[in-house]
Amino acid sequence: MVKVAVLGAAGGIGQPLSLLMKANPLVSELALYDVVNTPGVAADLSHINTPAKVSGHKGDSELAAALTGCHLVIIPAGVPRKPGMTRDDLFNINAGIVRTLATGIATHCPKAHICVISNPVNSTVPIVAEVLKKHNVFDPRKLFGVTSLDIVRANTFVSSSKGVNVQGTEVSVIGGHSGVTIVPILSNTSHSFTQAEVEALTQRIQYGGDEVVKAKDGAGSATLSMAYAGARFANSLLDATVSKRSGIKECTFVKSDVVPGCEFFSTVVEFGPEGVHKIYPVPTLNAYEQKLLDACIPELKSNIQKGIDFIKNA
Numbered sequence: 018m019v020k021v022a023v024l025g026a027a028g029g030i031g032q033p034l035s036l037l038m039k040a041n042p043l044v045s046e047l048a049l050y051d052v053v054n055t056p057g058v059a060a061d062l063s064h065i066n067t068p069a070k071v072s073g074h075k076g077d078s079e080l081a082a083a084l085t086g087c088h089l090v091i092i093p094a095g096v097p098r099k100p101g102m103t104r105d106d107l108f109n110i111n112a113g114i115v116r117t118l119a120t121g122i123a124t125h126c127p128k129a130h131i132c133v134i135s136n137p138v139n140s141t142v143p144i145v146a147e148v149l150k151k152h153n154v155f156d157p158r159k160l161f162g163v164t165s166l167d168i169v170r171a172n173t174f175v176s177s178s179k180g181v182n183v184q185g186t187e188v189s190v191i192g193g194h195s196g197v198t199i200v201p202i203l204s205n206t207s208h209s210f211t212q213a214e215v216e217a218l219t220q221r222i223q224y225g226g227d228e229v230v231k232a233k234d235g236a237g238s239a240t241l242s243m244a245y246a247g248a249r250f251a252n253s254l255l256d257a258t259v260s261k262r263s264g265i266k267e268c269t270f271v272k273s274d275v276v277p278g279c280e281f282f283s284t285v286v287e288f289g290p291e292g293v294h295k296i297y298p299v300p301t302l303n304a305y306e307q308k309l310l311d312a313c314i315p316e317l318k319s320n321i322q323k324g325i326d327f328i329k330n331a
């Protein structure tokens with residue numbers, strides 16, 4: 018039995034992500050949890066002729082039923098940005114939402130793999146870790162901040178700028194998930210770039226989220242591309258942990274010691290049957306990328322500390 022729960026399943030990301038998880042034949046149960054509208058979303062998805070049995074759970078009193086028995090929990094619950102906001106501006110609302118959901122996971126499915134999408138990811142992942150630690154159930158191999166949208170964007174922008182097939186393009190993006198903490202490693206691709214191209218691509222990858230926020234003009238942030246990226250990540254994790262396929266790698270924000278002082282950091286991670294199997298170090302950087310990393314570290318450290326303090330000082 019492979020049960021997957023989506024928390025925030027009625028939202029802009031939650032609905033298409035739940036659809037994509039319903040399409041994965043490895044999933045035998047799909048639990049949709051939100052504070053609104055999950056009965057309708059669940060009824061709709063339940064008519065799709067794939068194996069997953071779909072259930073809808075609405076409100077606090079139904080969180081336990083959604084989580085019990087889960088192999089994987091994906092969290093896109095919380096408010097999205099409006100133009101002019103940073104991801105950190107979401108902290109005050111989303112930190113509390115994520116704390117509540119993490120407490121539910123610690124209580125009802127402490128062994129589940131957890132994929133955190135809710136922003137600010139640089140702080141919400143440490144929040145989940147601290148909640149799990151308080152309950153003595155933290156397994157760093159099973160907690161992931163989903164940064165896949167940065168990789169998906171990087172692959173799209175690089176391949177279109179170079180006029181090459183996007184399917185053969187896989188860019189590493191390391192660090193965290195906001196502005197200067199997003200560090201694309203273009204020197205690691207097989208393409209050559211002018212410095213002007215590198216700078217333009219780096220800026221676009223770091224601020225791709227703002228492009229969507231601006232275009233949506235007050236109606237939220239990336240949802241469909243995020244659902245695609247979240248499903249790519251979750252499906253890779255299921256391939257490794259359920260199908261036991263070896264050698265699967267994704268960039269993801271995990272507990273890591275690759276950068277001293279940053280308790281969490283995203284680099285390439287190889288999955289094994291229990292989640293994180295191997296964390297790859299920061300790749301060899303050129304001088305420009307080293308400057309990007311130098312700018313990333315203090316901001317990322319402070320975002321991480323803010324998440325830790327939110328639970329420790331509560």
Ligand SMILES: NC(=O)c1ccc[n+]([C@@H]2O[C@H](COP(=O)([O-])OP(=O)(O)OC[C@H]3O[C@@H](n4cnc5c(N)ncnc54)[C@H](O)[C@@H]3O)[C@@H](O)[C@H]2O)c1
Binds near residue numbers: 138
């Ligand atoms: N990691 C990434 O790359 C990435 C990309 C895009 C968006 N995001 C983030 O994902 C989050 C969701 O974005 P969205 O566009 O889907 O927003 P949305 O407002 O469309 O949906 C959020 C859903 O969360 C639900 N929710 C609110 N409080 C809840 C709670 N306590 N328990 C369960 N569900 C709750 C809402 O009812 C809503 O259905 C935002 O924080 C956004 O910034 C992250």
Ligand SMILES: O=C(O)C[C@H](O)C(=O)O
Binds near residue numbers: 097166226227230239
């Ligand atoms: O930009 C946002 O606020 C949402 C998300 O983090 C993104 O990168 O699109």
